[in-house]
Amino acid sequence: MSEELMIDGLLTRWSTEDRAGMPLLVLLHGYGADEHDLFGLVPYLPEGIAVASVAAPLAPPWPMPGRSWYAIEGLDGRSAASVTLAAEAFLRWLDDAREDAPAVALLGFSQGAAVALQAMRLAPQSIDTVVALSGYAAAGELPGDEALTESRPHVFWGRGTNDQVIPEALVAHTAEWLPSHSELSGRVYTGLTHSISEEELRDVHVFLTKWLERAAKA
Numbered sequence: 001m002s003e004e005l006m007i008d009g010l011l012t013r014w015s016t017e018d019r020a021g022m023p024l025l026v027l028l029h030g031y032g033a034d035e036h037d038l039f040g041l042v043p044y045l046p047e048g049i050a051v052a053s054v055a056a057p058l059a060p061p062w063p064m065p066g067r068s069w070y071a072i073e074g075l076d077g078r079s080a081a082s083v084t085l086a087a088e089a090f091l092r093w094l095d096d097a098r099e100d101a102p103a104v105a106l107l108g109f110s111q112g113a114a115v116a117l118q119a120m121r122l123a124p125q126s127i128d129t130v131v132a133l134s135g136y137a138a139a140g141e142l143p144g145d146e147a148l149t150e151s152r153p154h155v156f157w158g159r160g161t162n163d164q165v166i167p168e169a170l171v172a173h174t175a176e177w178l179p180s181h182s183e184l185s186g187r188v189y190t191g192l193t194h195s196i197s198e199e200e201l202r203d204v205h206v207f208l209t210k211w212l213e214r215a216a217k218a
Helices: 040-046 078-098 109-121 144-153 168-181 198-217
Strands: 022-029 050-054 105-111 129-133 154-160 183-189
Touching: 022 040, 022 078, 022 109, 040 050, 040 105, 040 154, 040 198, 050 078, 078 109, 105 109, 105 198, 109 129, 109 144, 109 183, 129 198, 144 168, 154 168, 183 198
Parallel strands: 022 050, 022 105, 105 129, 129 154, 154 183
Antiparallel strands: none
16 A cells, blocks of 8 residues: 555535635545545535535445545455555645635545544644544544543544444444543434434534534634
């Protein structure tokens, strides 16, 4: 694997071209999807924000379609180092793309959620809040983790009782890690598989509205 991944900013989908001074929400898709996948969530999100949907830097093994943030197969599948490489690539994209956005939130699904949480750990000063759907926090420690126990950024973690995709060990680790490193809002949705429900989206809307209220007071 390359020691530095690159995100093609030309593939990013934006909800608006006129985004000067607007809070920014970035969508990070899951494995095998692409920048178009989560863009369909825009109508369910609060108004008054710019939304960017980013294309992950890798292609999964043939014949899987779409893109991926890191490999999930093989001996190094889901390794914390791979998640970190993807998060570093995302943060380089964010440095170029955020322009004058007064606040930044991330919404990731599955491995996109893992990358969003890892980016928050690597650069908490750049990210205000994270919505992690059907994802997890990577194992291991990072230099900024201790600071998170003090700053406690707001995180929403949503998952389903019938999600068989994320390994139980990673779910258990996340359930232990997030409460001590964030101001956690979490919900487990009965019967939900590895997907996003309208009930979950209503909760996300409330969570992001509160983010905007905090940003307006900052």
